[in-house]
Amino acid sequence: MVQKRVTVEVPEEIPMIQVLGVNDANLHKWEEEFPMVNFWVAGNEIFIQGPDVDLELAVRTVQTQFTKTNKIKRIIPDYGLQTNQRARLAPALSELPARAADARYRAVFVSREKVIRPQTEGQARYVNDINSHTITFGIGPAGTGKTYLAMARAVKALLEGEVTRLILTRPAVEAGETLGFLPGTLTDKIDPYLRPLYDALREMLDTGTISRMMSDGTIEVAALAYMRGRTLNGSFIILDEAQNTTSEQMKMFLTRLGFGSKMVVTGDITQIDLPSRQPSGLKQVSEILSDVPDIAFSYLSAADVVRHSLVGEIINAYDTYESQTVLRSPQGLGRK
Structure with a gap:
């Protein structure tokens, strides 16, 4: 049977939730209505693949969700990617049709204007780990969605009543954690270090909701130094930039876990800003807790980078350079 593909481009002014439905309800309905057709979503594009007759009906069905003009075009074999992008993303692209029916790739969170879902196999595993474990460590380079997906899952848990609080924290290593010596209120002191967490939060909730939830303590954003001595019950807790925690800080943070809570710890062990002789708590913790259940x-x-295509190329280039540098050094040669 000949399979053809089209892509439906959703205009930017139309929220994806209007097309896909809350919790992908419309998408699931299409999958049931057209069992011979595969649907998958990337950004503001809906890819549709199937036999001619079924494909035409499926496209018309998707179009009925629109309230404004949309643009439809045939997908070219390389999906419009540049040569270097095709090479890097080839494994993921080859799997796209099968993902339409794969529950792991369904939306993590749907807001008024945004549908957030895993885009790669690695991201899908990461979200599944968050869903099925009390504590999850997300370790990887910049641009892989570690914090963003964790935040989406946390906001979903909060809005659906799985938890009663959302707590976001990170070490203020740039200030040496000596926040008491910085001028201003506590908020003034820690805001610059927590800006990436605020940015992600504002993509999922409107400003009024965030302000209200922060005022009543439903959402708390704090530097790691202020977590000591607390027990966090009924909370979804995210520790970002965890590569910059010491072993003592990591132990302190993990032991804040209370009943009915879930933790996600994210970091990039290639971007450690601690003093050279200070071991990273994130690097140590995998050796200490790798066999602990849950x-x-x-x-x-x-391969999981979802930022500009150059980000993945930059990461690979640095990895290659650093591995070659280690091999060229006397210490590296001595370890061979």
Whole structure:
């Protein structure tokens, strides 16, 4: 049977939730209505593949979700990617049709204007680990969605009543954690270090909701130094930039876990800003807790980068350079 593909481009002014439905309800309905057709989503594009007759009906069905003009075009074999992008993303692209029916790739969170879902195999495993474990470590380079997906899952848990609080924290290593010596209120002191967490949060909730939830303590954003001595019950807790925690800080943070809570710890062990003789708590913790039940270690790589295509190329280039540098050094040669 000849399979053809088209892509439906959703205009930017139309929220994806309007097309896909809450919790992908419309998408699931299409999958049931057209069992011979595969659907999958990337950004504002809906890819549809199937036999001619079924494909035409499926496209018309998707179009009925629109309230404004949309643009439809045939997908070219390389999906419009540049040569270097095709090479890097080839494994993921080859799997796209099968993902339509794969529950792991369904939306993590749907807001008024955004549908957030895993885009790669590594991201899908990471989200599954978060769903199925009390503590999950997401370790990988910049741009792999570690913090963003964790935040989406946390906001979903909060809005659906799985937890009653969302707590976001990271070490303020740039200030040496000596926040008491910085001028201003506590918020003034820690805001610059927590800006990436705020940015992600604002993509999922409107400003008024965030302000209200922060005022009543439903959402708390704090530097790691202020977590000591607390027990966090009924909370979804995210520790970002965990590569910059010491072993003592990591132990302190993990032992804050209370009943009915879930933790996600994210970091990039290639971007450690601690003093050279200070070991990273994130690097040590996998050796210490790897065999503890209900704790998952999820590793992401350059193949999971979903930022500009150059980011993945940059990460690979640095990895190659650093591995060659180690081999050329006397210490590296001595370890061979």
